[in-house]
Amino acid sequence: MDVSMRVAWIAGLVLIASSAMAQMPRVMTDLECRSQLTDALNNMHLVDPLDPMVYSYVVRVDTAERIGTNTTNYISVLRLFDNATTTGELAKAELTTYRGVNLMQRVVADGRRVWAYDPTRNEYSVSQYDTERNPRNADYRKDFVNSLREPVQGVPSNLINLALQSGLGGNVGSRDWLPGFAFQGEESVAGDTQTIWQALPDNTRFARFDLIRDTNGLWQLDTARIFKRETVGTQVRELDTIISFPRDAFGNRLTQTANSVEFSFRPPARARVLSSPRPIKF
Numbered sequence: 001m002d003v004s005m006r007v008a009w010i011a012g013l014v015l016i017a018s019s020a021m022a023q024m025p026r027v028m029t030d031l032e033c034r035s036q037l038t039d040a041l042n043n044m045h046l047v048d049p050l051d052p053m054v055y056s057y058v059v060r061v062d063t064a065e066r067i068g069t070n071t072t073n074y075i076s077v078l079r080l081f082d083n084a085t086t087t088g089e090l091a092k093a094e095l096t097t098y099r100g101v102n103l104m105q106r107v108v109a110d111g112r113r114v115w116a117y118d119p120t121r122n123e124y125s126v127s128q129y130d131t132e133r134n135p136r137n138a139d140y141r142k143d144f145v146n147s148l149r150e151p152v153q154g155v156p157s158n159l160i161n162l163a164l165q166s167g168l169g170g171n172v173g174s175r176d177w178l179p180g181f182a183f184q185g186e187e188s189v190a191g192d193t194q195t196i197w198q199a200l201p202d203n204t205r206f207a208r209f210d211l212i213r214d215t216n217g218l219w220q221l222d223t224a225r226i227f228k229r230e231t232v233g234t235q236v237r238e239l240d241t242i243i244s245f246p247r248d249a250f251g252n253r254l255t256q257t258a259n260s261v262e263f264s265f266r267p268p269a270r271a272r273v274l275s276s277p278r279p280i281k282f
Helices: 003-022 030-042 142-148 158-164
Strands: 027-028 046-048 051-067 072-082 089-097 102-109 113-118 125-127 184-187 193-199 205-213 219-232 235-244
Touching: 027 030, 030 184, 030 193, 030 205, 030 219, 051 158, 072 158, 089 142, 102 142, 113 142, 142 158, 158 235
Parallel strands: none
Antiparallel strands: 027 184, 046 051, 051 072, 051 235, 072 089, 089 102, 102 113, 113 125, 184 193, 193 205, 205 219, 219 235
């Protein structure tokens, strides 16, 4: 091979290598991951076009619990309406959880009270997060969050954690799902998708967030996956959770209004009232 051919051959190899490198996803730093995830969490809010301080959203979590050869499926749906104006502050929510097709728990925040209903036992509890008369409770939002979280444990707690990070308590910001581990991330070559995650070295626990860029150039949380594998007694238990956003027939994410029927609760006939919330065991 003469010198000119050798030079051309080497140049070709360099070009191929450069092209391959150009097709690789862009690696994201921990700081960039946190910043992008915070933006996506903030963009979870579907803002009312008539009032920028009013927003709502609907989030769903599908969880498969695998113990040995047995699998149990759970579905939880969180519906949220939030008016953050100082004069008209109003927070409402509904959280339903099903085991298979059977309703396990319904928690409703109607603007003043949180009702937690167990249909299996036909029992409910009620706690108040607002006063009956003006002026509004100074700790309205804090009491709303605490009252909503109290009866919720296990599978649907991932929804509450995500809602808190998206501003349920008043502040938006990504937080560690696995404390002590850095966020890692990759952006696609086209720059229209990102994958951000925290994981243990052996992947027995991880939290992964898939982001997409919308037509306005904003990063949106498309789906998330929370995974945990542990040994319980002599068996391996896995909790595999997928978080998504339900859409209507036109592909638009679902919204709520202050008057949505999901935010009302009436105790069923012969239901027994409890003195305090009793978390459902999952």
